Amino acid sequence: MPRVLIVLLCTAGVVVTLAGIREIGSIVGPVLLALVLVLAVSPVRTWLQKHGAPGWTLVAVPLIIVLSVLLGMVAILTVAVVQMATLAPTYDTQFNQLVVEAQRLAGRLGIGTKQMNEALTSFDPGKIFELAQGVLSGLLNAFSALILVIVLLLAMCLDAQAFSRVLSMGTARRPKLIGALGDFARKTRRYLLVSTVFGLVCSALDVTVLWLLGVPLPLLWGVLALITNYIPNIGFVIGLIPPALLGLLEGGPKTMIFVIIAYMLINFVVQSLIQPKFLGDAVGLSTTVTFLSLILWTFVLGPLGALLAIPLSLLARTLLIDSDPDGDWAAALISGEVPPGRGTKANSPHVA
Template identity: 25%
Template sequence: MFEDIKIPGYLNKIVVLVLVILALAGLKLVSSILGPILIAMFFSILIYPFLKWLNRRGFSYNVSIIITLVGFAVLGGVIIEILYFSLSQMVSALPSFSINSSSALSSEANYVAQTIISHFPMGAVTDIVGTAVFVFFATIFMIYEIPNLKVRLEKGLGKDNNNLNEMIGLIDTFIKYFLIRVKVNLFAALGFIGIFLAFDINFALLWGILTFFLGFIPYLGIMIAAIPPILATWAKYGIQGAILITILFIIVNTIAESIIFPRQTGKGLQMSIYVVFVSLFVWGWILGPSGFLLAIPLTIIVIKYLEKYDETRWLAILMTSDDDENNVNE
């Protein structure tokens, strides 16, 4: 009786959009715990190639796991300690921060600085460190489980399962992209730390770590990371020092983003610039700060999923870009 009923195409698209909205709303409800878990997952995916590299070098699986976990524990512990002490000292120093009134545009700069300070979540330092500790231990357990997880999936789904192969291929793409991103961000962070040390700017390591992680946020990350040290330089050396350090930032960032990154990635992610920009705010709203860091990989997952079905492939096409589009108006 109902077999002859044909659902209009436009109704299918409406249903898909409603389901997407409901899914995003559900993610929003569990964002406080989902965000750190996703960050731990991506960290473990990034670290896993190092474990495989050790295994290929002749180390046994157990020895490779131990070396990887110890190395990550040492690195993670150092970063958490730097974050804790630097953030604690910075919070205690913020109330007395001001730019010398003899400096040009000092009143405007002080207004910007005080606005940032007044909105700085003073009580969030403990939460930031607590989240970092959770991510640290969650990543350790995930690193240990990843090889076993792959074996279990292959046993349950079969090695020739299309969905499993697509997922593995997507993870490999993420690993390649993020390893390149890590190299570029590390170059920028070390360059900025060198500039901070040369200018004798306080909390140089903190600003470097901030630059490294915010570098994963397209377009906006580096600009946000540059604001605190520029204001600190303005307070110490006046507007001339702020202008000089800004120029140095631009030079380092241009080398990293316009020379190193394109040569490493080739054509890139084939994502619309508009989609990249909007995805930052969408995932930031859904997951909080972790959403900004994971916006690109999460958007790629959505696009790959939409491409699999006829009803949603049009959405995937809208979200991607093509090199041929540049020749449309020629």
């Protein structure tokens, strides 16, 4: 078949598949979330089994850990939405003062027009929080099918041991696929572990800065920063919006600028300089692919897709590339790393 036709058919297949996943996203999203959570706590089940724990604990302990994390995230997001809605109307006076100062500054700069003054005067301070509240509400809605997630978690925890045995039986027949699935589980756990540890470090530093600057509810925004840390590339920006806006209304533009600078410095040092050294090859995705996967999975599954963008991309890589014996070139393309010994040699006939 002509290569162009193959490319078009593959592209059409991808589009149809993603469109189908999007149509049943309310089912696929909770299933994938449950899968990632079960993989995250699977070492606990392995440890209990190795130490001869009773059979019921192999299901109960991992399930309790996962449910505690899941319910904790839902509670935190709920509190964040309520607090944002409650605090917004209390800053009318501060907002009006900021409007007056902005009008004076615009007048001194010679850009004070009638339209600008009318826009500033008619602006509702509650509208400042609409973006933050929309993001938080979207994340909260992503966990709205909580009963389905809990049932799936219970089912997956019950089947985890049998599923592991089935995979072990298939090693001889499908070694490439079984190895790829094992790598997916390992990389997903490592990604979640490293992201959680460094997310806690960033959150602790964020809470300290917000407390020193007098921003309301610093602990709440620190926990929110931990949750948004799992969203690659733009997660810290989402976690920055609420405290920055509260800093503006509580202490003025200077406080807001300090909050923004502090968040940017903390994010750059911890997540851009230190975290990649510990993460290593856990992700196996280039920066461009990571950003594109964030856009893609957010479009397909909404806020839950943004939270699970990296694990979902790793799963797609496992099923489509790593399980293919001839997929080394494609794996190097999306990871940006050439496997050892696979580089182009100087005496290659393809080199001019």
